[in-house]
Amino acid sequence: MNMLNSFIPALAFLFQEVEGDRWAQMRHAAANPDLSKFLVIGALLFIIGVAGVLTRRNIIVIFMSIELILNAANLNFVAFSRYLQETGSVNALAGQIFTVFVIVVAAAEAAIGLGIVIALYRNKETIWVDEIDLLKW
């Protein structure tokens, strides 16, 4: 396991070097999720969103994947805000305020994007992104 950790540092997150029973340590970590668990969940949601943007053909589903990405960023903001509250930082609520602005921008982006989708559908009669290739040489 040590060799694996040295090759793939990301796995060290799961198999951290701990004293005592590793299984008990992992169970303790699972029973007490902290900031890092929030960050991992946010990272996974982000990656799923990126995969959706890169692989899907339906432009509406691509927009939904963008919402997923923004939502993952919001989760990180809120988790760090909570973390900073417990360290007694004066700017602890900045994360939550920023989340409000991210939600506002996401709503504006969705309205504009869906307006573009409707205009596009009216002119090209398609929602598949690989058939919308006017700018492709």
Next chain:
Amino acid sequence: MTLSGYEALFFWIFALAAIFAALLTVMARNAVHSALFLISSLVSVAALFVLAGAEFIAGVQILVYVGGVMVLFLFVIMLVNVGAEEQGREPIFNKQRQVTASLIFCFLLVGGVLYAVNTGYRGLQKLHPQPEAPVGLTPDQGAGNAITATGTSRMTNDTERVGGSLYRYASLPFEIASVLLLVAIIGSVMLARTLKQEASADDVDPDTLQEEIARDPELAKLESQSE
């Protein structure tokens, strides 16, 4: 920050729900199913917000995303309905090579992000070595709120503090956000309007209108109605 007890249980339930719903959003064949799975993912993330002590953000998330943005999405799916038989035939993913390349990229990104979280979090722990603090109580806040026996339920004045600092420290961005929303409303109305609607509102350049009437005689009727 450390959750414990039932909070930890609900954390894992909602985290798994959010991730599975996000996966199904990306993989569902029908766009309406995608939208419904995205709604459940957003609600699960709102529950995670509550567990992280951000009740106001959770409420805003459900009101704005689920109540507003997703309804907009469902309307647009209804308007650009491609038909069930075509949805069954068309492939939903890009070509094989593109999908392979992007999945490789995504796995690299997973590795990079997890590595960054891992090393960064260790550095953070060194920076703020924390004793096991009681859940969700900042030192100056603890006196007014009685802790229950389990230490998990509490009263917060979190929303009040968010509102206070929103207006105190972020009032200029707040106003800019309202202008941004106004621009978005006007822009989407302009984008989604048809030529007929523009002609009946007498909102087209006369020369352009003459050209379009030559192509589509019905527009002339609309224009005479508006006058």
